[in-house]
Amino acid sequence: MTRLKLSDITDEKPVRLTVEIPARLHQELLVYAKVLNNDEEKGAPSVERLIPPMIARFIAADRSFARMRRSVMSGQRRERSG
Template structure:
């Protein structure tokens, strides 16, 4: 089996989301979902890949983590991304 950065996806309540992505990125997501569904399983819907990929990207971005720890990156509060007061 191909070693991928994402493991099996946790069951989660679906959330309606609208996003436009380039066709090449969509093809890559379809291919990734096909590989994640192997061996013998059904392919994973590309929509289900977006959130885990973004979470993984943010979780493994050392520069972002360092900036956040040092207070350089604003923490999201209730859907906003305004900086915290000094």
């Protein structure tokens, strides 16, 4: 069976955000949750629980963002020490 990119959903202290997504994307997220739960709807994670780890994985995999973040962070360290 093919491995999904998202496998573990951890609980962390949440920060509440309100986000609007297209209906089609919502439907895809529902299907993703079902597939993640071995094709069973009962017990599948909610869309609200899927979105944070998906965004976290997306950011972690973005190499350009990582380079830019390191650049920004090193600039901030220089400003504090200078």
